[in-house]
Amino acid sequence: MREVAVVGIGITKFGALWDKSLRDLAIEASLEAINDSGVDHIDSMYVGNFSAGTLIEQEHIAPLVADYLGQNPIPATRIENACASGASALKMGFIEVASGMSDVVMVLGVEKMTDVTTPQAVYSLSLAADREYEGYQGITFPALFALVAKRHMFEFGTTRKQLSLVAVKNHKNASKNPKAQFHNIITTEDVEKSPMIADPLHLFDCSPITDGAAAVVLMPLEKAKKLNNHKIVKIAGIGQASDTIAIYQRESFVSFNATIKAAEIAYKMADKRPEDIDVAEVHDCFTIAEICTIEDLGFFEKGKGGEAIENGLTDIDGKIPVNPSGGLKGKGHPVGATGVAQIVNLVEQLRGEAGENQVKDPKIALAHNLGGSGSTVVVTILEVA
Amino acid sequence: MFTIPRIWREKKQRYRLEGSKCKKCSYTSFPPRKVCPKCGSEELEIIKLPETGKILTYTIVRNAPIGFTEFAPYAVGVIELEDGTRMLAQIVDSNFEDIDIGKKVKLVFRKLFSEGEAGVIIYGHKCKLI
Amino acid sequence: MIGIVGYGSYIPWRRIRIEEIAKVWKQDAEVLKRGLLIKEKTVPAKDEDSVTIAFEASKNALKRAQINPEDIGAVYIGSESKPYAVKPSSSIIADALGISPIVHTADYEFACKAGSESVFVSYSLVKAGLVKFALGVGSDTSQGAPRDALEYTASAGGAAFIMGSENIIAEVIETFSYTTDTPDFWRRDGQFYPNHTGPFTGEPAYFTHIINSAKGLMEKAGVSPKEITYAVFHQPNGRFPLRVGKRLGFTKEQLEPGWIVPEVGNTYSGCSLLGFTAVLDIAKEGDIILLTSFGSGAGSDSFLFRITKRLEEVRGNAPTLKDMLNRKHYVDYATYAYLRGKILMGKEG
Numbered sequence: 001m002r003e004v005a006v007v008g009i010g011i012t013k014f015g016a017l018w019d020k021s022l023r024d025l026a027i028e029a030s031l032e033a034i035n036d037s038g039v040d041h042i043d044s045m046y047v048g049n050f051s052a053g054t055l056i057e058q059e060h061i062a063p064l065v066a067d068y069l070g071q072n073p074i075p076a077t078r079i080e081n082a083c084a085s086g087a088s089a090l091k092m093g094f095i096e097v098a099s100g101m102s103d104v105v106m107v108l109g110v111e112k113m114t115d116v117t118t119p120q121a122v123y124s125l126s127l128a129a130d131r132e133y134e135g136y137q138g139i140t141f142p143a144l145f146a147l148v149a150k151r152h153m154f155e156f157g158t159t160r161k162q163l164s165l166v167a168v169k170n171h172k173n174a175s176k177n178p179k180a181q182f183h184n185i186i187t188t189e190d191v192e193k194s195p196m197i198a199d200p201l202h203l204f205d206c207s208p209i210t211d212g213a214a215a216v217v218l219m220p221l222e223k224a225k226k227l228n229n230h231k232i233v234k235i236a237g238i239g240q241a242s243d244t245i246a247i248y249q250r251e252s253f254v255s256f257n258a259t260i261k262a263a264e265i266a267y268k269m270a271d272k273r274p275e276d277i278d279v280a281e282v283h284d285c286f287t288i289a290e291i292c293t294i295e296d297l298g299f300f301e302k303g304k305g306g307e308a309i310e311n312g313l314t315d316i317d318g319k320i321p322v323n324p325s326g327g328l329k330g331k332g333h334p335v336g337a338t339g340v341a342q343i344v345n346l347v348e349q350l351r352g353e354a355g356e357n358q359v360k361d362p363k364i365a366l367a368h369n370l371g372g373s374g375s376t377v378v379v380t381i382l383e384v385a
Numbered sequence: 386m387f388t389i390p391r392i393w394r395e396k397k398q399r400y401r402l403e404g405s406k407c408k409k410c411s412y413t414s415f416p417p418r419k420v421c422p423k424c425g426s427e428e429l430e431i432i433k434l435p436e437t438g439k440i441l442t443y444t445i446v447r448n449a450p451i452g453f454t455e456f457a458p459y460a461v462g463v464i465e466l467e468d469g470t471r472m473l474a475q476i477v478d479s480n481f482e483d484i485d486i487g488k489k490v491k492l493v494f495r496k497l498f499s500e501g502e503a504g505v506i507i508y509g510h511k512c513k514l515i
Numbered sequence: 516m517i518g519i520v521g522y523g524s525y526i527p528w529r530r531i532r533i534e535e536i537a538k539v540w541k542q543d544a545e546v547l548k549r550g551l552l553i554k555e556k557t558v559p560a561k562d563e564d565s566v567t568i569a570f571e572a573s574k575n576a577l578k579r580a581q582i583n584p585e586d587i588g589a590v591y592i593g594s595e596s597k598p599y600a601v602k603p604s605s606s607i608i609a610d611a612l613g614i615s616p617i618v619h620t621a622d623y624e625f626a627c628k629a630g631s632e633s634v635f636v637s638y639s640l641v642k643a644g645l646v647k648f649a650l651g652v653g654s655d656t657s658q659g660a661p662r663d664a665l666e667y668t669a670s671a672g673g674a675a676f677i678m679g680s681e682n683i684i685a686e687v688i689e690t691f692s693y694t695t696d697t698p699d700f701w702r703r704d705g706q707f708y709p710n711h712t713g714p715f716t717g718e719p720a721y722f723t724h725i726i727n728s729a730k731g732l733m734e735k736a737g738v739s740p741k742e743i744t745y746a747v748f749h750q751p752n753g754r755f756p757l758r759v760g761k762r763l764g765f766t767k768e769q770l771e772p773g774w775i776v777p778e779v780g781n782t783y784s785g786c787s788l789l790g791f792t793a794v795l796d797i798a799k800e801g802d803i804i805l806l807t808s809f810g811s812g813a814g815s816d817s818f819l820f821r822i823t824k825r826l827e828e829v830r831g832n833a834p835t836l837k838d839m840l841n842r843k844h845y846v847d848y849a850t851y852a853y854l855r856g857k858i859l860m861g862k863e864g
Binding site for chain 2: 607
């Protein structure tokens, strides 16, 4: 397998973007990435998107995006793995370049969620759970993660405050990210006084409904070195794993096995350990998810995630900065785009172009993208080449 | 969107609590499976699940999805039945403050949802504290 | 010997007190409680209906009968609050209990006596030798219009009886039905609430039919009230069953165990049957029990039962009505109105 580099990045503003359609968002992010890369053509593209069918009544969006980018007849494929669609699409792009099949592959993640009402968007999201055996009991995504939170608090004594601090940190970081959906600073009291969605998760424990797109251009590392316009960042490792579709069939309710397995593969491939990671973007669809993830990734011992956040260990100037972009909570969560957006933000960090949220001199970064209630996880390790 | 054929096809699970048991490693699952997730065996038999169990974790859904708003707020939990089988079920007819991890429950037959005033009604099992 | 092989009852968890309802309509609760002899009534949950109640009662009946559900050859359900105007409740119950598909089922309607009809037909089918076991259920979640007298009494509950010819717990000695066309209470198709004729529901309807049916039964069976241990009548309020019992020559002691309406309310098709299950919960071998239902429209079915030794052996396999009466949760009028669909809601989503 050839080594693969990320040579171009692009990302739209995230938010409720009423005057932008899915096509608009896709084109904007794609053009930004292509122009940033300096390539003169692309060979193939992958589009990570969760539910254009239910959200904008449009399936088959990959050739649609290729068409509107003026890129027909290149091969274009949509990849869907719930909220891990973005990083799953990245893995396909990686394989196509690493295998030698193509030299320039663009990976786009895009989601347009605000054309439908909020209850309809929530319904769409719920399709990522087990429809028959969880959906029919009235489950929602906040409820699924609330089950995890309740158990994590029961087994390890994780506190309500520790959950709130995740949202507080991520909002603080997002406030300095011009492309983020939210720029307001919040306190733990704001979180705990926000409406209860599914005990113990309040509104501010939950990532929002968002429109947005992000794109990256991949090339073989050797050819990327010849482009000579940015610090070269390579994908040092990428791992993916699956788990049961329904959360009630999991071995553990306080740990996501797919995260552990995907990380194992990525660490092995990159020949790195958790302590080597300088900065991470993890999937904080709900505050509890960030706490479980920093444990499952090996940054902290199982059960000590809440404590770590409370002690500032995951702040931008902490031991392991987590979600300096604002994470899903602060930045927004356009489902299919998130996995690719994480890569864009980390490449910015590694290039030293992350603005006010710049972590000091990072060399190795980790992106964690989780789908559904943990049924798919993709972990990507990026390294300055 | 509630499709009648699928709802009808799955009624043995919802009505009669049919699960599967692996003949090789005894792992039980709800709904029934064709391949055992623990040992990979394809020899599974249909069993009738027990009607009592305990709560492993739970939450209270306050923002319900479409089709369930008439029941909100409601508690929902992961239940471990007497034989180890797990399922997800609403916890009904119980004061929220009485619900906790470890409490014993029994399965009850209730309406799961209906598609508005004119649509079919889907019945199944939820649970309540005992 | 043909009779009951298993019986089961079910009432919902929630209750509303007379005071709560009276408060809203600015009526005198104490006067009402004294007049109706009712304290509180059951309120079904949003996810309960006459089908779920029938299922739970039938489950309890199966636990006492200890038979293979597949041996039940017929399932009959009586209700005046069926969830569907067209689509049987009995097929849902038969399938859900594991009785299907070799079974005959039907849904019955005869106002409050739809339940006793189901029991009558179940018994008859077993007696004719056409089926080994038959399940008869009465179950309702009936509505009372706001501010109407029936709002204080219309409640939810159900009872189920498996009839058979072996392992009997209560033998059927005799039956007697009395029916005329008497429009004391009715509900037209598509209407949400029923209509009733006030005082006319008394003498020409309730009393005439119950008395004629009970007297006819006792004459046919050659028994007098003194030889009967307990008598259970349909209970639309607390006063009527005591009055009709007295007129027929029964004492308060004979009527007491089956007189459950003060704490349950009128469960319509479940009503007299639920009172009967309360008696079965305490009856002993040899006891003779008279059960007379009443359905508006109008008619009464009477049954005479003799308790066998086996009742005490299987009674403990399922909860008694008293067990269910002890586990309760009070709601206020607003919650009650919401649960009963009396509040005009907006479009969902």
